[in-house]
Amino acid sequence: MNSQGIAGHKGRQARSDCWVSIEPTDSGGIKLDIKSKVDFLYKDSIHALVRKGLDRLGVSNAKVCVEDQGALPFVIMARLETAARRALPNNKLPEYLPETKPHKSTTRDRWRRSRLYLPGNEPKYMLNAKIHKPDGIILDLEDSVPPEEKDAALTLVRNALIALDFGSCERMVRINQIPAGLEEIGPIVKAGTQVILIPKCETAGQVKKAAVRIKEIQNDSENDNNVFLMPIIESPLGMFHALEIAQASSLVVALTYGLEDYTAELGARKTGSATECLWARSQIVNAARAAGVQPIDTVFADAGDTEGLKQNAIQAREMGFEGKGCIHPRQIPIVNLAFTPTSQEIEHAQKIVLAYEKALKQGRSVVSIGSKMIDLPVVHQAQRIINLAMAGKLSRNLEERTE
Amino acid sequence: MKMVRNAAGRFVPVEVNDKPQVPFPGVNKYRPKGRKAGALIPTVIDYPADGNKVVPDLKTALQKCGLRNGMTISTHHHFREGDIVSNQVFDICAQLGVRNLMWFPSASFPCNEPILKHVDSGVVHHIEASMNGVMGAYVSQGRMKKGLGVLRSHGGRARAIQDGEVHIDIAVLVAPAADQFGNANGISGDTNCGVLGYAEADLLYADRVIIVTSKLVPFPCIPIYLYGHYVDYVVVQDNIGNPDKIVSGTTQITRSPDRLYIAELAARFVKTAGIMKNGFSLQAGAGGISLAFTNSLARMMKQSGIKAGWVHAGSTKYVVDMLEQGLTRAIVDGQAFDLEAVRSLRDNRNHIPTSTLISYNHHAKGNYLNLVDVAVLGATEVDVNFNANVVTHSDGMMLHGIGGWQNCMFAHCTILAVPSFRDRIPVIVDKVTTLCAPAEMVDVVVTERGIAINPRRTDLIDATKHSDLPVRTILEIKQEVESLCGKPSRPKLTDKVVAVVKWVDGTVLDSIYQVT
Secondary structure: OOEEEEOOOOOOOOOOOOOEEEOOOOOOEEEEEEEEEOOOHHHHHHHHHHHHHHHHHHOOOEEEEEEOOOOHHHHHHHHHHHHHHHOOOOOOOOOOOOOOOOOOOOOOOOOEEEEEEOOOOOHHHHOHHHHHOOEEEEEEEOOOOHHHHHHHHHHHHHHEEEHHOOOOOOOEEEEOOOOOOHHHHHHHOOOOHHHHHHEEOHHHHHHHHHHHHHHHHHHHHHHOOOOOOEEEOOHHHHHHHHHHHHHHOOOEEEEEEOOOHHHHHHHOOOOOOOOHHHHHHHHHHHHHHOOOOOOEEOOOOOOHHHOHHHHHHHHHHHOOOOOOEEOOOOHHHHHHHOOOOHHHHHHHHHHHHHHHHHHHHOOOOOOOEOOOOEEEHHHHHHHHHHHHHHHOOOOOHHHHOOO | OEEEOOOOOOOEEEEEEOOEEEEEOOOOOOOOOOOOOOOOOHHHHHOOOOOOOOOOHHHHHHHHHOOOOOOEOOOOOOOOHHHHHHHHHHHHHHHHHOOOEEEEEOOOOOHHHHHHHHHHHHOEEEOOOOOOOOOHHHHHHHOOOOOOOOOOHHHHHHHHHOOOOOOOOOEEEEEEEEOOOOEOOOOOOOOOOOOOHHHHHHHHHHHEEEEEOOEEOOOOOOOOOOOOOOOOOOOOOOOOOOOHHOOOHHHOOOOOOHHHHHHHHHHHHHHOOOOOOOEEEEEOOOHHHHHHHHHHHHHHHHHHHOOEEEEEEEEEEHHHHHHHHEEEEEEEEEEEEHHHHHHHHHHHEEEEEEHHHOOOOOOOOHHHHOOEEEEEEEEOEEEEEOOEEEEEOOOOEEEEOOOOOHHHOOOEEEEEEEOEEEEEEOOOOOOOOOOEEHHHHHEEEEEOOOOEOOOHHHHHHHOOOOOOEEEEEEEEEHHHHHHHHHHOOOEEEEEEEEEEEEOOOOOOEEEEEEOO
């Protein structure tokens, strides 16, 4: 049965979004009513975009209303597609995709100091997220999206991945818990996501399923860009499986955890000093290092407490973490700085790498600085620190921004 | 209406409100001739021997000033959105059956909307002023039928009074504290608004001056901002305005992370370009991004151990913090934007008042803004040639006044700190809807998508060449915005002129057209 399909947001609060209603009719063609805040600049192009979309989606008889608050074309397209799917739930509709832009690919060994979570059904936060220079931008399909909006968020996130330039930020998506999240992997991999976060991960099997799905999609679409996995462990059971989870697939590049569900399940009291999660943090660092992937710390939930965040991030770095989640742009410079090596660390790393290169040249198998022997893993770690220092060349400015 | 093409390529009327106009001939190309205007010569014979100029109420004062048809009445806007006296003046005029008045405030705000009914009824013939919000929309829609809107900068308004371009018959000047003689200030009353700098030209050049206060203090009023020997009458009434509403939308620091980033980038530019050095001066403006810029720069100064010589302000608690932390030697203050500023003006010896006549006047023996090292301002549009607009939106609707914006362009480095687009509406455009500042006045444009330096400023380009600042061409930024938002079509406006924009020297820079 066909009924009215509605998608998006309206009203003055809905900045950079639009609201679409499609009511299929038996005959009479398309009756189009478009109200746009930016009519005076884009009236013709919005009409053309909506007409083309209805045509592509195969909607030929319907009453269509659009209320636009300055949504970019990829947002209008997503809302239109979602409204059409909701109006015609029994039809198999094609996708209405924005024009693909070239994207840089990612690598296993790159800095993942900060990753910024953005709600997947809110276009306004996505447009400028890159300017705050997180190492990764996460478009979230999970907890920030209510159950009845999962379809809308998936379509919007897919279009954002295709249409937006995220600059030097890694393009990440947090899917829903597996198995539900498996269905989301297809569209987002084809749209060019680079890291998939698997929430509430409890078993290695969940990671393996995601990895298989990624390979299937890549084979089908002849897409050989790297797509990596970052499992998020959020339960005591998951914590005990941490090593297996981290080792479950060669696509896993990092391991992280979440505290909300975990502390609730523990029956622990959340404290400022984070004593309740000491074991969990240590477990994650050890499992990640044992599996050879990056240990990444969880988010700091109080976006207003920058001093608390700073202390928390420094502590995480001391424990061995390489990065931390962010829920507000103002957290990014603080987190980036905390996980960027200090000048002493960089100097020391340079000494090690130089000594190693000298030893290689001289054909020596033993590397030493003074009387101290240097093992190969230490050289690798030193090289990583130098790479990081180069990636974080803004560190001087960062120091200023965080005092 | 006869129109000519001015040196900026814009079509402007040769006559505005029955007065002949000079089309804009280029920046610093117009030389005024003749002598300044003057008020009537008064004599003490006509004034009370005991110096007591208090009359029972505003109505009496206006009548005693000889209020009649066709006069020009001025008011100031230090209470901004909390102004009530301007509305009272025209209610009284309506009551007295006076018609065809010209209202000449230093700016009008949405709170002045009640005056529009007096324009409709003919009590007010037309308004010449910066018009904010509904006031601007009224003019844009062609509803001010009898005269054209004339938009002047704060400095341009003071200069127009001084040059005799506008003659004020009666100035009604609100002052939070005054003595019987008319000496007044804005800081020692019960409801304070700080400096009274917008009122100085009115005080000096109007034929008649009424001071309206809510606190009568013993002679002499201490300190004196407005001198009583220019004053005809003093009115004491319970309520003169709401100081809580001085803080309006444009006077609060932005909370948007994107705009805070723009402010931070502007501050980094100022530091990197070497402008931030001991003894330098800056204009601290209103507007969310400008306030955040001041905040960011103050933090960088603290970290680098740099102290400013003076800050020209729009004073806010942020600027006051700078003074009290020793980050600047002085604040030269033309307008208080919050009550902390009022407090500082009262308590700090190095927080001194100025006026638009002194700081911004282009027809003077120098002015303060010519001495300022850097000013960070907003804009509604900037084009790829660095021309800028601050009064109309891209749909042609006039919603903002010029304020001190044009005057601040004379700082050694003028930075426009703006988002590259707002809700799909590009700010970086091919051509501005209304020209408010010619391209050579704008040195740098800072957006969230990079910094563009005017090619004329090779010194600034060189100074930031090897830095890590995201410097790009303005065309690159415009192209990125267009690839996101799509190429906009040009909005359709009528060819009916409803207002003109004047440059600081009184020449006509552009016309504003009625919206459809």
